Amino acid sequence: MAEVDPRMTLRLLVKRIAQAIALGIVFPSALLCLFGRVFRLYTLSAHCYALVPGVIGDYWRSAFYHLTLKECSQDTLISFGSFFSRSDATVGPFVSIGAYCVIGCARIGARTQISSHVEIPSGRHQHSRDGSGRFKDSIDSEVVIGEDCWIGASAIIMATVGAGSTIGAGSVVVKDIPARSVAVGNPARVIRSATGENLSEEPDTA
Helix, strand or coil, X not given: CCCCCHHHHHHHHHHHHHHHHHHHHHHHHHHHCCCXXXXXXXXXXXXXXXXXXXXXXXXXXXXXXXXXXXXXCCCCEXXXXXXXXXXXXXXXXXXXXXXXXXXCCEEECCCCEECXXXXXXXXXXXEEECCCCCEEEEECCCEEECCCCEECCCCEECCXXXXXXXXXXXXXXXXXXXXXXXXXXXCCEEEECCXXXXXXXXXXXX
């Protein structure tokens, strides 16, 4: 039987205590917005927590979204300046979200890593106009990002990203990306498939 490192046990205990304290601190604001159901109050709190710096902010943001999103593991890192614009998002455990990200209606799989300045604006938008050309309403769709994905900095994700895929920095995903693929560009295209086949026009020098 493997021995348990007492330092790891103590570290986990300290983390759980910090998470519990964070839940107590953010609970009043989560209650005020009825746990994400009152949109304007939810947005106000989300913006405020986005600006809390350092480790304290990391714990507070995870706790707030644990209480207000459809589902969000508290074992999630949400960095400074990042916020969820919609409370109907789902975030799996051990997800890491970089700084200054804006995420709408999305389902993010476990262990996915999202770099800074990434936007996930609730998928493809369908807008309708009245007779004078003015917008009447819009319909947003959920963006699904699978488990164990890597999303590069400043990417825009508007379609499904399959599990285990890598999206290059600055890419714009407007069509679904298959699992275990590498996609880059605007619009993003797959340059390496799940089978390992190199689909790029230039030879692979990596």
